[in-house]
Amino acid sequence: MYLAIAIKLSIICIIQAAAQGDTQVCSGCCTAPAGIPGIPGSHGNPGGPGPTGMKGDVGEKGEKGNQGSDGRDGLPGKIGPIGLPGATGEKGGKGEKGEQATTISQPKSAFSVAYNVNPDRLPVSPMKYPLIITNFGNDYNKETGKFVCQHPGIYVFQFTSGSSSGNDNILTSIKKNGQRILSSWESGSGYKSASNMVVLDLVANDEVWTEPYSTSHNYYYSSSYIYCSFSGFLLYASA
Structure with a gap:
């Protein structure tokens, strides 16, 4: 208007x-005439960031804070390399003379016996080996065919039986004080042999020997080549 x-x-x-x-x-x-003032315009969009200002001066050092609590232990470190050998130390002085050591005699017992002749059939009783190869300590009795323990301890015994019969079998046992401990069995035709071994804990006067199992499995063969033998020795004495 x-x-x-x-x-x-x-x-x-x-x-x-x-x-x-x-x-x-x-x-x-x-x-x-002067016009009526217009309506104020809308605000413009924000301007972009200005350039980075200059670096300020370093501030003063602050006061020391309170000591913090201890941190957790770290993981174990790796083992380091082996160090170089150290220098050789000085030679030590001569030690005082001690009492002379007393040598304790250890008991010994060992034997090996055999048939150097053909035994053929044998009675069901301790086998009496005629050939004494070794009898250290004289613990094997040739007359009875038995080993008699004189030194308590752990013993090892082994025997071998040979046969040449075409049809008969032989069965031999190791006995301790009359009790059968173990046996060996031989069967088949022609020459044959079988062995066995045992470890026994013996006390004084225990007896050990070999014996045929029966009269029906009893046809032994040996000669100067020795196919039938019996051996034993003390492994270590009891404390």
Whole structure:
């Protein structure tokens, strides 16, 4: 509305100036009234970050804080390499003379006996080996065919039986104080042999020997080559 009035006043001034021939510019009639202020515009978008400022001065050192609590123990480290050998130490002085050691005699017992002749059939009783190869300690009795323990301890016994019969078998046992401990069995035709071994814990006067199992499995063969033998020895004495 105000704009329309201003336009009309401007037109009137122009017409009057033309009619009067006035060359001077209209100073009052042609001046329009001030307009109403416009509505404020919207805020613009934020500008981009400015350039990095200059580095400031180093601040003063602060006061020392309280001591913190101990941290947890770390994991064990790896074992380091072996170090170089150290220097040789000085030779030590001569030690004092001690008492002379007493040598304790260890008991010994060992034997090996055999048939160097053909035994053929034998009675069901302790086998009496005629050939004494070794009898250290004289613990094997040739007359009875028995080993008699004189030194308590752990003993090892072994025997071998040979046969040449085509049909008969032989079965030999090791006995301790009359009790059968173990046996060996031989079967088949032609020459044959069988062995066995045992470890026994004996006390004084225990007896050990070999014996045929029966009269029906009893045909031994030996010669100067020795196919039938019996051996034993003390492994270690009891404390």
